[in-house]
Amino acid sequence: MPGTNAPSPATESRTPVEATGEPGAGLAVALWATLKRDLVLLMRRRSEVLNPLVFFALVITLFPIGISPDPELLATIAPGLLWVAALLAALLSLDSLFRGDYDDGSLEQLLLTPQPLSMLALAKVAVHWLLTGLPLALMAPVLGIMLSLPAGSYLTLAVSLALGTASLSLIGAIGAALTVGLSRGGVLLSLLVLPLYIPVLIFGAGAVQAAILGDGVAAHLAILGALLALALMLAPWAMAASLRISING
């Protein structure tokens, strides 16, 4: 209304009653809009998207220089190395997941929508995985070449990272939601979240190791899938509760 001196008749006759459609349709619209908004936001701040990827590439490049260029030695440590570096890269980017929304007041608005907060937070995590976890998984085989990872294990590496980083994003988002109200929550976030990352790391690196040794990788990948399913079920509620606590404080 500010800016116009006389209110138009149209606004005057409009009654302030909300016309809500069916709740399911409303949720789908809200989820899609949140996905789109976060994707657009991150594409406009590309440095934030590139940071974890550059970190991942740098760490993996430095290892052969720091340890030894011996292909056999590198091949033995490659699975663990790739997984640890990807895990830390994903962790680095988590702090900003809800921070921007907290700072500019969008988070308050997110809490006050009639839509379930857990689902909206899940949409934000999905964007985080799409622009962090997925690119990390796709990049890993290329960096694997640098560590002379045996050729047969590239696909397993990418699939295990894609599955694993989704769990990492979900678990990490709980920590990010808990620490969003703190001005320097970064270190606390790492301490909170790292212990929960360990099962994912064990089975993720285990899958690649199994692929190198020629064992079946199905069991490892199945456990990673089970961890993801568990995280998908529990993390949305935990995120919503954590965000409410953060806003309350």
Add this chain to the structure above:
Amino acid sequence: MSLSLQARKLACERDDRWLFEDLDLDIRAGEIVRIEGPNGSGKTTLLKILSGQLADYQGELYWNGAPMREARQAFLESLLYLGHAPGVKAALTPLENLAWYQALAGSRSNEAARLAALESVGLVGFEDVPAGQLSAGQQRRVALARLELTPRPLWVLDEPFTAIDRDGVAALEERLVIHARAGGCVLVTTHHELRDTAELRRIRLGRGGQQHARH
């Protein structure tokens, strides 16, 4: 349209200090309720409690007669809250910002409605400029455009006049009165002196839990 927000024996403590105690409120359709008080007297906290954001209080809230815990969904569907921070993303254009709010409110994307809302707050020509390049007042206007975009009966506005120019303040004041006359309800904190109208009611918060409600 009936609408009522009631608070019974509301009390809130912050840092060992009671912001308010035994506060009884009855807010009905057709009212503009201005919450007054010096800085730090708990105006924002009261608005946050009344808009269902803070759970850290004593007393009971009722929405249309039902306890807030049970009526929360219906309450949120009737609420439009504008806080201190405008909730406007600097990297998005005003149109994109409003598109998100429109979707959150559960309505289908409607560009004509968004353009009309921006026009009503005097932002014609700024639709596609990233909000970060707009002035503070213009960013506040983007947030205020939501009043037109998503019609809700209960408006809870925390310092909505901040950074708005004089014409804008007059128009917004006018808008609040129109909303109240149409059966809506406005809860507002502001240091700007509101014109006395039949709809206006003041609630005064003071230091140390002294408060008087008067018509």
